[in-house]
Amino acid sequence: MMKALVKEAPEAGFTLLAKPIPQLPVDGVRIRVLATSICGTDLHIYNWDAWAASKVTTPLTVGHEFCGEVIEVGEKVTRFEAGDYVAAESHIFCDQCRPCRAGQRHICENEKIIGVQRDGAFAEQIVMPERCIWRTPADLPPEIATLQEPLGNSVHATLAGEVSRRHVMVTGCGPTGLFAVAIAKTCGAASVMAVDVQQYRLNLATELGADQVLNPLECDVVAEIQTATEGRGADVVLEMSGNEK
Known part of the structure; x- marks a missing residue:
């Protein structure tokens, strides 16, 4: 089990819960979260305004800006190994639709955003597809490395x-x-x-x-x-x- 901050019901607030550790798919990277940062999106979800109600299905582990250390990789992962220091794209793109094939993965037709449409990073661990992970310089402090997503x-x-x-x-x-x-x-x-x-x-x-x-x-x-x-x-x-x- 792991600790996670969860939007448990369609109402204001988050709840700190113990949740099962997510399973690792063959193309997945398991990451121990070292730092996260709070986005305005997280505040919308916390307050449960009209935007959040239209986008989020509860229960959901929130958070999408983070960095961490790789602790396990799926059998088809080739670019990362345990111990790597990484950050991630918050948008999970399919790499199969027309925009993805045209190099416009940010408008993927099947996009899922972590912490919005699938479980996110306000947790002790998160599993991400290899294609959405970026290696991070070792000398970049976690409290700075977590900001790479909004900087991007x-x-x-x-x-x-x-x-x-x-x-x-x-x-x-x-x-x-x-x-x-x-x-x-x-x-x-x-x-x-x-x-x-x-x-x-x-x-x-x-x-x-x-x-x-x-x-x-x-x-x-x-x-x-x-x-x-x-x-x-x-x-x-x-x-x-x-x-x-």
């Missing part, structure tokens, strides 16, 4: 278009937005302008390389950006707040 989302979004030599505006400086600030700056943006209503987050954006930080409760963001870009405005806008307003 920000990399994908930020680099969907050209940012080099462009003026980039990032709205929303939560973890995903802050990652985007650092990525855009690293990839040669002419300037990075970060927008948020919390000074704490704007301070973090500055630490990560933002050239200008703007609080819409305190200034006219459009006017400030027009001034900073000689009237041209932002070339690239990354909306990372999720705020419908």
Whole structure:
């Protein structure tokens, strides 16, 4: 048996339970979880809002951002062995549908997200398909290694278009937005302008390389950006707040 944090019923809250250790398929990798991180998705599921009710079937072990140590591999696994330090894709793709065959596994037609549509990583162990595992540098601390999944989302979004030599505006400086600030700056943006209503987050954006930080409760963001870009405005806008307003 192992400990796991479970959404036990369609209501607010999680429950710490003892659950059977998951079975290992021939293409599976058994991982001892070393660290996890909390995503906004986990908060939706914890609070059991309309989104969670439409996506999650209980009972379910939650959590999808993690890193860990391989402790056992299935007989068809060739790229990993016990002792490897790894992180994982949260999206389990089939590798058989048309998008997967075209290299667009992130829009797999049969996708299952761990901690949402199948048991996740807020547990002592998790079993993942070999195709969804990534080897992690040994000198990367677990509390940082667990953030590779959300970092990957920000990399994908930020680099969907050209940012080099462009003026980039990032709205929303939560973890995903802050990652985007650092990525855009690293990839040669002419300037990075970060927008948020919390000074704490704007301070973090500055630490990560933002050239200008703007609080819409305190200034006219459009006017400030027009001034900073000689009237041209932002070339690239990354909306990372999720705020419908």
